[in-house]
Amino acid sequence: MAGAPAMAVSGGLSRADAYARADALTALGRKMFFDPSLSASHALACASCHAPSAGFSPADAAPIRFGGPHLDQPGGRAVPSLTYIEVTPAFTEHEFDGEEEGDPSVDNGPTGGLDWDGRADRGRDQARFPLLAPNEMANASPAAVVASVRAAPYAGEVRALSGGSDDAALFRTVVAALEAFEQDPATFYPYTSxxxxxxxxxxxxxxxxxxxxxxxxxxxxxxxxxxxxxxxxxxxxxxxxxxxxxxxxxxxxxxxxxxxxxxxxxxxxxxxxxxxxxxxxxxxxxxxxxxxxxxxxxxxxxxxxxxxxxxxxxxxxxxxxxxxxxxxxxxxxxxxxxxxxxxxxxxxxxxxxxxxxxxxxxxxxxxxxxxxxxxxxxxxxxxxxxxxxxxxxxxxx
Structure with missing residues (x-):
């Protein structure tokens, strides 16, 4: 970000470097989001189920999607929208209102998390599900995802952001990049209604x-x-x-x-x-x-x-x-x-x-x-x- 002060932030990065890294992760995540080569079928991208034209939900009225290596494995639930999830709180079994919101003594029950059942707290955790689910992108393991990434045109960007080339570090960067893109304000929460x-x-x-x-x-x-x-x-x-x-x-x-x-x-x-x-x-x-x-x-x-x-x-x-x-x-x-x-x-x-x-x-x-x-x-x-x-x-x- 132009003009950002060179102050130290968490992780040892200056503020300017942290902004630059966030921008690079977002740009990388955008490429991955639309890349079908990250699936076992090489035909299914994140955008296949989360179409921008439909508010990052499916572009047709079929209730579930088909995935797997041959795109013949049915999903079990409708695909949710990815817009306006950036401030979703972490899942809690017992949620209490703040004093400014209501009665702080009332237990509102299970609240928060991503997906229909709240089982992921962060975007990078949620991103793992479709990459590895047998009826979605169907990669057999994180290593299989990384193998596709190594052959992708953006492989160098992943290595640079990972600070290394081992599979674990590269996979962490993949899901972090997808999380960063899905938190891009102009794309996923522009507030332009x-x-x-x-x-x-x-x-x-x-x-x-x-x-x-x-x-x-x-x-x-x-x-x-x-x-x-x-x-x-x-x-x-x-x-x-x-x-x-x-x-x-x-x-x-x-x-x-x-x-x-x-x-x-x-x-x-x-x-x-x-x-x-x-x-x-x-x-x-x-x-x-x-x-x-x-x-x-x-x-x-x-x-x-x-x-x-x-x-x-x-x-x-x-x-x-x-x-x-x-x-x-x-x-x-x-x-x-x-x-x-x-x-x-x-x-x-x-x-x-x-x-x-x-x-x-x-x-x-x-x-x-x-x-x-x-x-x-x-x-x-x-x-x-x-x-x-x-x-x-x-x-x-």
């Missing part, structure tokens, strides 16, 4: 968007902000539209996921099968992390199992899950609705019942159809890349 412009006084929400924001925050209506926080925090950081908590929604089972063909298989989130340290913890079964809603309208699938491919349908699920369950769940042979069919009955006490959930079949939904449309209109203001209208044109249009 219409809502950010609105917060800065540079845009006006349309009538539908303004109504949607009000419903989003109304505790008796959408109540979305209870988990997808919409206020600037105490440090002045713009809202991330997540509280990083874990929640059980009772989503419909997605038959398009190959693992679900086994009627005895259930993806239980925090308590397995991919995370094992809470296996058998009944209170955590069915809980998945609340994602940020930034860039949500760019996504093609929603929730951990990709069961919805329309943002409006995803919002409607919250409204009608309990009062009109036949909209989402299959019917049994006797005609009854198999509600919450992707969560074993013994774990259904974990289901969230806060508004707009709750009630019983036939009750009035918390939102009308028109109000659902307004919430969706507001959510579309969270996509980055907003361009204010030309002078003389109202920004509410």
């Amino acid at each position: 219409k809502f950010d412009a609105y917060l800065a006084g540079k845009a006006t929400l349309s009538n539908a968007e303004a109504r949607g924001l009000k419903l989003f925050e109304d505790e008796d209506k959408g109540n979305c902000a209870s988990c997808h926080r919409s206020q600037v925090d105490a440090t002045g950081t713009p809202p991330q539209f997540t509280d990083y908590g874990m929640i059980a929604l009772g989503l419909p089972r997605n038959p398009a996921i190959p693992a679900n063909k086994d009627p005895n298989f259930y993806d239980l989130g925090l308590c397995g099968p991919y995370r094992t340290d809470f296996a058998g913890e009944a209170d955590y079964c069915g809980l998945f992390k609340t994602p940020s809603l930034r860039n949500v309208a760019r996504r093609k699938t929603f929730f951990h199992n990709g069961v919805f491919t329309s943002l409006r349908d995803a919002v409607a699920f919250y409204v009608y899950r309990d009062v009109q369950p036949e909209r989402f769940y299959p019917r049994r042979a006797d005609g009854s609705v198999a509600i919450y069919d992707d969560l074993p009955e013994r774990y259904r006490q974990n289901l969230n019942q806060d508004p707009p959930f709750g009630g019983k079949p036939g009750d009035r939904p918390a939102l009308t159809e028109a109000e659902i449309d307004d919430v969706v209109a507001f959510l579309k203001t969270l996509d980055d890349g907003y361009q204010p209208p030309h002078a003389g044109v109202s920004s509410s249009r």
